[in-house]
Amino acid sequence: MSERRQLINLTYRLLGSLAEAEDVVQETYARWYAMSRQQREAIESAGGWLTKVASRICLDLLGSARARRERYVGEWIPEPLPDRTEWISGRSEAATADPADRVTLDESVNMAFLVVLESMTPAERVAFILHDVFRYSFAEVAEIVGRTPAACRQLASSARRRIRASQAPAIPAARQAGIVRDFKRAWEAKDIDALIGLLDPDATVIADGGGLAAAQLQPIAGGEQIARRLVDLVDLAGRTPGNVTFVQRTVNGRPGLVVQQDGVTVTVLAFDVTGDRIKHIWAVRNPEKLRPWTTG
Secondary structure, eight states, X not given: OTTHHHHHHHHHHHHSOHHHHHHHHHHHHHHXXXXXXXXXXXXXXXXHHHHHHHHHHHHHHHHHHHXXXXXXXXXXXXXXXXXXXXXXXXXXXXXXXXGGGSOOOSGGGSHHHHHHHHTSOHHHHHHXXXXXXXXXXXXXXXXHXXXXXXXXXXXXXXXXXXXXXXXXOOOOXXXXXXXXXXXXXXXXXXXXXXXXXXXXXXXXXXXXXXXXXXOOSSOEESHHHHHHHHHHHHHHHHTSSSOEEEXXXXXXXXXXXXXXXXXXXXXXXXXXXXXXXXXEEEEEOOGGGOGGGOOO
């Protein structure tokens, strides 16, 4: 059971979904305990066996994910995670949940990184995450992926190129937080000019409602169009029952925003900041992806 944290961290990065990651880890342990005691004792490394099985399950799930995503209502965004100090859950065992179940937040779980992972083939994603993030050798990766070490090296290299092509120069976290704070204030004040000044002219917003919450089905492109849409949303919120508030929170290890209605989280926003402008906004509204953010 000491391997559980490692497995949750691995499977979340491979799948982009905490719910699916937890299911995979549960299935992995079910297979472990389905073996006889003699079979388990014959395994040289329990951690290695668990990692191999969990990775293979994820590889199968990623292979079928594209078909499932095609049936998904609107855009699909990876499940956002709060900072561990803010972690709350609607599940009854939340109060006694082992802290080891929580995902370690670093650059390999920021939303921009996870979105790029979604563009990779299942084999690329698994090879890259296992080797570059979790430091498994290509020989070990090959055994999991079912390809030669040389082929796995090529897969990881291809994935690495995708990551580099999408990454902008990093800016200090404090600077990012300041830009998100200015964005929050401009949005609350319905200041279109200030919003336009904070948004890259080619900025995009992608929303994920999953058919369970109202959300724009297609991405919104252009800083001015986004600013006007955001102001419209504030006006709409003002005409609906309940008190709507904007709270600055950590989202997948980076500064983000949470929109709450009567204290309940209804939207989580992650940002990609390039220079002094916001380049991408991902807005998750699907309530099934907001479990860690709500109290039920």
